[in-house]
Amino acid sequence: MTVPPPVAKPGSATIATIADEVGVSVTTVSKVLNGRTDVAPETRARVEESLERHRYRRRASRQAATSQQIDLVFHEFDTAWAIEIIKGVEAVTAGAKVDIVLSQLGGAHSPSQQWLDTVYGRRPLGVLLVLCHLAPAQQRQLQRQRIPFVVVDTDSATSAMVPTVGSNNWNGGLLAARHLLELGHRRIAVISGPEDVLCSRARVAGFRSAHDEAGVQVDPELVRFGNFAAYSGNDHGLELLRRPDRPTAIFAGSDIQAMGVMRAARQLGLDVPRDLSVVGYDNLPMATWIGPALTTVNQPLRDMAGTATRMLLDLARGEELATSRIDLVTELIVRESTAPWRPGSGPASSSSGKAVVERTD
C-alpha cells in the first residue's frame, strides 16, 4: 500500500480532490457522502479514509438544501419517560415549524452505519440523541456532513466538544440519600441503572458522598445496578427485602423501577412508608398518582429536551454555542413514600416471619 499524500490544509479539500486522490469518480465520492449503499465496501472505506484525513466538510452552501426536520433518536422507547422527552422537543420544534423524525436503536448504544446512511440521505437540520452516544468516527462523519448533533442525558463520558444536555445526577443521588439519612435510616439500599451508563454511576457516587458526610458506612451488599424497568426494581427489591438484615429504605433508579420496589414490599407484606421508605428518580407525572405518592428526585426531562433542541436549532443556523455542556438542576420532591426510621421497622425485627405473600398474576 502506498503512503497517502500529506494534507495541504485541513478542511480545504473538495470532492474533486478526494476523487482524484482515491482514484474514483466524483459521483462515487458524492454517493459516499450521501449515504448511498451502491458503493463497494472497500471503495467506500478508502473514500471515508481520505475524507477523514482531509477533514473534509461540505460547503455551507449545501445547507440551504436541508429539510426542515430534526432526527430524534432514542436508545429505546420506554414508558412515560420517553414521552416527557418527546413533549419537551415538540414544544420547541412546533414553534420553529420543524418536524421530528423519530427512531430508536432497539437498545443499542450507538447508531448503526445503516441508520446514519439514511440520515445522510435525508439531510435533517440536526440529530438529537437520547441516552445513547456517537462513536468518535461517527461524530467526525456527521461533522463532515455538516449535520449538527446534540446528546441528551448521555450514557457515557463524551468529549467536551460534544454538545450535551443532562441533569446533575450526582446531586440527585446526594439529595436522595441525605433525605433518607436525615430521616434516621442507616441501612439504605440503592438500585441504580446499568453500571455502564454514566448517570447510574454518578447517582451512586452522590449516594456515597451523602453517607460520607453523615459518617455512615455504605454496605456494599446494598448497592445494586439493574436497569430502569419495573421488573428490575421488583427483582432487586425482593432480594434485598428478603435479607435478614434488610434495608429500611431503598433509593431506586427511576420512578418506574420504584413501582417494582413498592410491589416487592407489598408482596412481602411490608408497608410503604411504615416499614420501608422508597425514593424514586425522574418525577414523572404518575409519581403523584401511585399509592403512596412517590418521594422522588425531579429530573427536568422536558426542560432538558427543550434546551437540547434549542441548541440543535442554533447549531443548524450556523450559530456558535455559548456553552457545549449543560447540566440542569435536580431537586428532591418529598411526598408520601418516605418516613422517619422507627425502632422496630429495622432489620432487627424484620426476620419475624410474619411476611404475607400477596397474590400475583
Added chain:
Amino acid sequence: MTVPPPVAKPGSATIATIADEVGVSVTTVSKVLNGRTDVAPETRARVEESLERHRYRRRASRQAATSQQIDLVFHEFDTAWAIEIIKGVEAVTAGAKVDIVLSQLGGAHSPSQQWLDTVYGRRPLGVLLVLCHLAPAQQRQLQRQRIPFVVVDTDSATSAMVPTVGSNNWNGGLLAARHLLELGHRRIAVISGPEDVLCSRARVAGFRSAHDEAGVQVDPELVRFGNFAAYSGNDHGLELLRRPDRPTAIFAGSDIQAMGVMRAARQLGLDVPRDLSVVGYDNLPMATWIGPALTTVNQPLRDMAGTATRMLLDLARGEELATSRIDLVTELIVRESTAPWRPGSGPASSSSGKAVVERTD
C-alpha cells in the same frame, strides 16, 4: 359570479385544465397542490374549488418521488398510552425501512390547513392519525394528493370509506360491567372519556347492555364523562365516593384515570378492593405494577398501531385493502383491584363518617 362549467369526466382533469378554468398559471395550481403558502388565499380557494369539482387526482407517476416517511399524528401526546402506539408503529416501519415523522395537534380534533400544507410539501408515503379525524374536505384533499391515510382509534363516526383500526369498545364496556355485576356489585359507576369521542360512548353503551342483561338499572347519576387523565378520575372519584349512596365499584376510562380513582379512594380512607372495586381500560404495562394491580380491559394498542401501519404501507404501494375497517378484540384482565361485593361495603354503611383524608401534596 359565473356558474362554473360542468365537469366532463371526474378525475380526468390535468393541472392545465384547472389552470385554464380558474384563469391562473399552471405554476399557481402546482403551488396549491404542493402546500406552498405563497398563493393569495382567494386564488387558492378558487383553485381548491376547481380541483374538488373535477375530483382532481395526481397522476400515479408522481408517487415515485415520495419520501420513505410516514406521518404519525396524535390528537395529543399523552402518557404511556402514546408510547404503546409509537412502539406498535415503529415495529412495522423499522422492518420496512420507513421513517416516522411525529406530530401532535395540541388537543385539536382535526389537523389544521397549515399542518396539511407541510405534509403536501413533504409528500410522505401516508398519514396515520391517532384519536383524531379528518374533515371530509381534508379527506378529499389528501385523496387528490394521492397520500393515503389510516385512522387509529377514531374519535368520531367516520365514513366506511376511511380505513380505520380500532378495538371493540362496546365489548370492553360490556366485559367490565359484567365482571362487576357477577361479583355482586349493584351500584356501579362509570367514568368514561369525553362524551364527544366515539369510543367513550361505545363503552358506556356496553356498560348499559351488561346491566340490561342482568336486569339491573343504571343510576344516571353514576354515569360520568370526563377525560382520560388521572386528575379527571380523581375529581369524579372524589365526587362519586363522597355521595351517601356511593358506588361500590367504578369502571374507569383508562388505566391512568383509574389511578386517579384509586387515589380518591385512599384520600377518603377506602380500601381497594375491600371497599371499592376499580376496573381500568387499556392494560398499559404499569397496570401490573401499581398497588393493587389493576383489573382492566386489554386494548391491544400495539397491535392496533401495527395493523394500521401495515394497511397504510399497503395503500402506499397502491394495493387495495381487503377491508377498510378493523376492530381488534378487547378482553378483560382480572388482577387485584376488584373483589366480590360484601355486605357492609355498600352504600348503607358508607355514611358512617369514618373517612380519613390522606395528606396530599
